[in-house]
Amino acid sequence: MTERSNDMIEDAVEGALHDLAAEAPATLLPSTLLAVGLADGYAPLDSPIGRLFVAFNGRGVSAVALADDEAAFERRFVGTFGRPIRRVGTLPGQLGRAIERRLSGDRRAPVPVDLRNATPFERAVWDKALEIPPGEVRPYGWVAAEIGRPRAARAVGSVLGRNPVPLVIPCHRVVRSDGRIGDYALGSAWKRAALMDEGLDLERLEALAHVGIRFLGSDTTRVYCLPTCRNARRIRPAHEVRFRSRVDALSAGYRPCRHCRPGAAAG
Amino acid sequence: MDDDLALRLTSDLDGSFERLVVDHQDRLFSLALRYTGDPREAEEIAQDAFVRAYRALAGYDAERIAGLHLRAWLATITLNLCRNRARVRRSVAVRLDGDSAPVIASGADASPDGRFARREAIDHWAALLAGLPVRYRAPVVLRHVNGLDYDEMAEVLGRPTGTLKAQVHRGLALLRAAHEAALRHERAVEEQAPGDRASAGGELCIREVTR
Known part of the structure; x- marks a missing residue:
């Protein structure tokens, strides 16, 4: 073969290789943006208390909300986060299963959440809410004191109110210190429903609050608790002692429960 | 840009x-x-x-x-x-009769026949390329599919540009030889059993015989 024809064949090989440049599949861009959290997917989720919309991206769950329909949810999402969102068939398997476990009361179910724009204060409030066991509630002031900002109860309330992932972060377990349920990101009817679904005796809590009772103690252990604490629920009626304030309990010789730490609650 | x-x-x-x-x-x-x-x-x-x-x-x-x-x-x-x-x-194993999912290259010919021939050529060359030893495959793909220059390739592969030029040259020579071998094989099969092209192709692996 002459050198010249060799070159021509080489050119032909180069041309054939040049044609091997391919177009990326149309799915690559959206799935990449989803993976890095510059776009979100969402799907409806049937929770124990009703149908929700759940948005997510590669960083975790980004929004949980109620909406009349998909269009309304999308509008609200784009308005709040400024990112594109699209409907997916179902939530990714592992994430969907973890959310379901979390919503049915398993606090340790590993649900990653996308709280990228949260301030340290917001993060502290939401992390603290996650420590409250299902079926129990804590006052706003308790959260404020626990995170080292005892005077910030009101700010705690508003941070909980703008929790982007209600139920996944159980802000419904934080209530007013006078025992009333208070506001909620999904509306107070949902807050009641979520708490009752967890087995909380809401009527009893409200009845106690109505007569000014904030703490319950046991005259056998001489320990006092917040009324919904799992230890308070074990006190038999014959041994139950009621307190209007922390000072009353302390001066009666009772010490605070180590589980619910009622000392952090105002009153 | x-x-x-x-x-x-x-x-x-x-x-x-x-x-x-x-x-x-x-x-x-x-x-x-x-x-x-x-x-x-x-x-x-x-x-x-x-x-x-x-x-x-x-x-x-x-x-x-x-x-x-x-x-x-x-x-x-x-x-x-x-x-x-x-x-x-x-x-x-690299198969020349490849079952791989269709991948349409950019700028495919408009006519159905042209597109089919082009598809076939792409599958053919893709299979040859995938059979190339990796030390040649990576520089050949970067240079001739991706269009990187030798300075960029040196950054990617951590090899001197002189080495890379030699490896691209060697890679192209191996591809050309494999292409010609495949054509000869196909012709031989066609002469033996016209119409029976299913047995043509088979597996082909590019090996370096000499260094």
Whole structure:
């Protein structure tokens, strides 16, 4: 073969290789943006208390909300986060299963959440809410004191109110210190429903609050608790002692429960 | 163009990352596709490469981002992922009669016949390329599929440009030889049993006989 024809064949090989440049599949861009959290997917989720919309991206769950329909949810999402969102068939398997476990009361179910724009204060409030066991509630002031900002109860309330992932972060377990349920990101009817679904005796809590009772103690252990604490629920009626304030309990010789730490609650 | 993009990435990563993906996705996908020979794997690799790039950019300071050669940097990430996967899943036999999912190259001919012939040619050359030993495959793909220059390739592969030129030259020679061998094989089969083309092709592996 002459050198010249060799070159021509080489050119032909180069041309054939040049044609091997391919177009990326149309799915690559959206799935990449989803993976890095510059776009979100969402799907409806049937929770124990009703149908929700759940948005997510590669960083975790980004929004949980109620909406009349998909269009309304999308509008609200784009308005709040400024990112594109699209409907997916179902939530990714592992994430969907973890959310379901979390919503049915398993606090340790590993649900990653996308709280990228949260301030340290917001993060502290939401992390603290996650420590409250299902079926129990804590006052706003308790959260404020626990995170080292005892005077910030009101700010705690508003941070909980703008929790982007209600139920996944159980802000419904934080209530007013006078025992009333208070506001909620999904509306107070949902807050009641979520708490009752967890087995909380809401009527009893409200009845106690109505007569000014904030703490319950046991005259056998001489320990006092917040009324919904799992230890308070074990006190038999014959041994139950009621307190209007922390000072009353302390001066009666009772010490605070180590589980619910009622000392952090105002009153 | 890339310099401009690198500059925008320093000031607004989230606002300009989509541009980065749009500008580089065909090149990254092609690199992974022609290296692995598997479109599904190539898409996963390309996505993974972009995710790693995003996380790296989020951690780099402005000076480091501005100094990046994006094409070479992204190719480096992609190629590392290709190699890691190959290590996990030892390379599958290359089949010239390839069952692989259709991949349409950009600018395919308009006529159905032309498109079919082009598809066939692409599958043929893709199979030959996937059978090339990796030390030639990577430089050949970077140079002739991705269109990188030798300085960029030296950055990606960590080899001197002189070595890379020799490896690309050798790679092309091996491809040409394999192509000619395949043509001879096909002709021989056609002469033996006209009409029975199913047995043509078979498996073909490019080996270096001499060094």
